Amino acid sequence: MSKGNVLKKASLADLIFRAIFVIFSILTVGITIHTYQLSINTINQEVKRNLQQTSSLITNYLNHRLAILQIRQDTDAGSLGLTDVHSKDRIFSLERYFADMESKSPYNSPDFRFIEVDNKLYWNDGNNLFLGMTEESLQSVIDKNIYINTWYYMLVDNSTPKAHIFIRKTPIVVSSTGHIRGYLYNAAILNNNLSFAHNLKAVSNSQGILIISNGEIIASSLKKGSEEYKEIESVISNPKLILPNKILNYTPLNIKSLNGSLSILSLKNKNNIEQLEQRFIYSVILSFFVLIAIAVLVRGLFEHKILLALNSLLNYTNDASKKDANIHYLGSGIVEFDHIGKQLEQTFVELIEAKEESHRAQAAAEKSTQVKSDFLARMSHEIRTPLNGILGISSLLKQTNLTVEQKKQICILHQGGEHLLAVLNDVLDFSQIEQDKLNINYELFVLNDVLETINAIYTPLCKEKGIEFIIENKVNNQDLVNSDQVRLTQILFNLLSNAVKFTEHGHVKLTVCLDTQGSQSLLNLNVDDTGLGICSDEQSRMFEPFVQVESTDIRKVGGSGLGLAIVKQLLDLLYGSICVKSELGVGSSFYVKIPISVIEATEDPPSIESLNVESQLPTNLNVLLIEDNKSNAYIAKAYCQKYNLKVEWEISAKAGIERLREKSFDLILMDNQMPEMSGIEATKYIRRELNLMTPIYAYTADVLKEASDEFLSAGANYIITKPIKEKSILDALFFYKSTIRSKY
Structure with a gap:
């Protein structure tokens, strides 16, 4: 583990202290925010109330002032109504009257007064002149014809300067007759007051x-x-x-x-508000220090009481977890810890036992895995050895002069061997898939070769059942594709085998086409049948291993339940996908998509020579074949002699080693499982004791990767897997030619 990934450690006391501090911090922050909101609301409410109070004081003062002027005006108007209308000293009397009133109560007097009679200015007290208002200005006010007994705000714009005034008009009524003699105006100046x-x-x-x-x-x-x-x-x-x-x-x-x-x-x-905010900040700071003090105090209490009990429990856990420790928990003064300690003591006892049982189970599982691996290796070898003879002899016979019926019989024999080999490969592949050991080998091949093989196998099988087998190929027969030919063939074999198995009438159809998008191509493989069909509930489970659909008709057909699981795993390795559409009693359709690269065909069809580095195979090679099985040796010699190779055969590894002491060879074909000395042991001996660098090609029925890796580690140069096919021999010879050329 890198230093950057090392987990930081802390004592329990520190963790508790931090936890308490975090909890108190959260509480403090919450209370602070709540208090802040309350404070803000209180301040806002106080400010609002204060402003409303100020507005009320201003309004009340203004109303009070106007009410006093109004009372004075109404009193003056009533007093003027008692005087003689025809008095020659009228003007003098008015001035004397108002002067007397102002001397008695100057606060109750307006800024200026004037009297209107018959819509004309009759009299004014002269104060208007000090305010820049002439008699024309007063007459303009009269001309406004305002309502009586109502205060007005008015702008008199024909005065110098313009006058902003409060003004009220009240009638002067003769008390004896009730007639309106005129109107008394009282005014208060606003501007510059x-x-x-x-x-x-x-x-x-x-x-x-x-x-x-x-x-x-x-x-x-x-x-x-x-x-x-x-x-x-x-x-x-x-x-x-x-x-x-x-x-x-x-x-x-x-x-x-x-x-x-x-x-x-x-x-x-805003001084008051700022003072409140400062007090709030001081309270927050004080709360923070109180929080720290409380956290330290609580930490001390925890460390003194609870942590002592915890440390005791942790020490017991540490001691009890040591190997072969046999100690007892001494107990604790805290009930909960005492209970935990006793439970741990019982748990530890059960874990010494569980650990031993686990070791036994692990050993048994490892032994079982090894037995299974050994069994598969032996089974593969034992089956592939006779298969090598069946496929090899049938392949050689097909190239001889036979009658039509004989060729047909040989083809059926060869196809049966191929089918048996496919079943064997399914079992081995599933085992390798389970152990994540299956490899994908990409190579160039002609797709039509795969289809011809499939057609040769499934056409007679379908004919036997009375159903039609159809291949619809929309790909150029000569195009080269880059993928794993063996796995692609295996996928098609499994899908078509199921289709044929579960179809009693109608047809089985394989459709092949390419979907090209830019530089990427998708190989589409559709397998359709008119068989039993699969219900929707079972379709989600059908790609699991050892699973078969529960339909009675399908169960009658039988099968291991590995085919579709292998298909799904192989497609995952090939970055492909599969989906299914099916209906009971109608049939099923499987849709496979595999990404591949395609090399379009030229005018001349590709040949083996054009696909390899050299156009000619090596000839006149002296080959030593070390093989204990006569039929396998016969087939290997036949293929080698077909390509002008001189072959000497030795029946055991020891005999082969003695022959190498006597004579040099260009190539050694080495079987593995032989009596007395295996091929791997013989390869090590040739490299280490004889110090020979002659190319050694393993010729073995052991297909597991471990066996191949062991052979290569021993000093082998190439692996040929049984059952041997002509293409395997050709590939090996091309490899030999290319490696010899690279050396020289």
């Missing part, structure tokens, strides 16, 4: 007051031109701006307006 602004500031407990009309500041308690005034002015002109240290509270005035909106802007500092 510092006294009014400062009174609002004091009443609302604000840091500043500004009176806003249609986005324009008309009065302010702030000094005009100051930095604070400019900041407020910029915010009023651009509402998206925010002042970081100020809270702006707009209080709209609920007064009838003839000239747009009117509101009072009060300013509040």
Whole structure:
């Protein structure tokens, strides 16, 4: 294991401390967040309440001020209604009356007054002149014809400067007759009214007051031109701006307006909010240190009490797990740990026993595997040896002058041997698949050769059952494909064998085609039959080993249940796939796809010579054949002599070694399983004792990879597997020619 993958270790005390710290941290964070939310909500509610209170104070003060002016105005109008209308000193009397009233209660007096009679200005107190309002300005107010006894906000734009005023009109009624003699106007000036602004500031407990009309500041308690005034002015002109240290509270005035909106802007500092936030931060820091203190305290308690018991339990576990340890748990003062310790003690006892049983079972399994492997090796050798004679002799006989009937009989004999070889290969292949030892050997071959072999085997089988066998080949007969010819043939054999086995009438059809997509080609193999069919519930299990469909009709046919499992495993090795569609009583269709590469055929059909490095085979070689079986020796000699090779045969390994002491040879064909000395032992002796480098080709019925690897390790140069075929001999001779040429 690399250093980067080493697991970091920590003591149990540290782990508990970390766990407690994490738990308390989570709780603290949760409580902090909750407290923060509550604090924020409380602050927001407090700010909102404060602003609402400020607005209420401003509104109440304004209403109170207007109510006082209204009472004074109504009293004055009533008093004026008692005077003589035809008095020559009328004007003088009015001025004296209002002067007397203002001297008694100046706070209750408006900024200016005037009287209207017959829609004309009759009298004014002269204060309007100090505010820049002429008699024409007052007449323009009269011309507005406002309702009586109602306060209005009005902009008088024909004054210098423009005047923003609160104004109220009330009738002067003659008490004796009830006739309206005229109207008394009371007005309060708003623009640049510092006294009014400062009174609002004091009443609302604000840091500043500004009176806003249609986005324009008309009065302010702030000094005009100051930095604070400019900041407020910029915010009023651009509402998206925010002042970081100020809270702006707009209080709209609920007064009838003839000239747009009117509101009072009060300013509040955020000092209180900042103080609350600082207190909150201090509380979080304090909570963190309290958390650490609690975690350390709890760690100490755990280490002092619980960890002592845990360490005792861990020490017992460590001692008890040692080999041949025979100790007892002494117990613990903590009930739970005491119970765990006793359970562990019992478990350890049962594990010494289980371990011994496991060793015995493992030894038995290894022995069983070895016995199985030995049995398969012996069975393979014993079956392949006579098969070598059957296939070899039948292959040689087919090349002689025979009658048509004799050739037919020889073909049937040869096909039967091939079928028996296929069954043997199925058993061995499944064993190798189970042990993950099966290899895929890619080579170039003509696909049509495989189809001809299949046609030769399954046409007579189908004819015997009275069904039709059809091959539909959509691939060029001369195209070369690169794949494992043996495994491809094996896949087709298994699929077609099942199709023929379970079909009693109709046909079995093999369809072959290529699906080319760019540089990649897919070989499509479709096997269709009109047999018994498979129910949908069984289709998902049919590729498992030793499984047969539970249908009574299918069970009658029999079989080992290995065929489809081998097909699926071989397709996995070839990166292929298989799927099935089937219906009971109708038939089944198997669809196989295998990725391959294709070499398109030229005008001249490929030949063995064109597919190999050399166009001529080596001739006049002196070959020593070491083989204890006469029929196998006969077949090997026949194939060698066919290609002009001189063969000497020795019946045992010892006899072969003695012959090598007397004479040199160009090639040695070595069988393996022979009496007294095996071929592997003889190969080692030739290499180590005789110091001969003569090429040794193993000629053996042992097809397991272990046997081949052992032969090559002993010094063999090439492996020929029985039963021997003509192609195997040709491949071996081509290999010999290419290796000799490379040396020289």
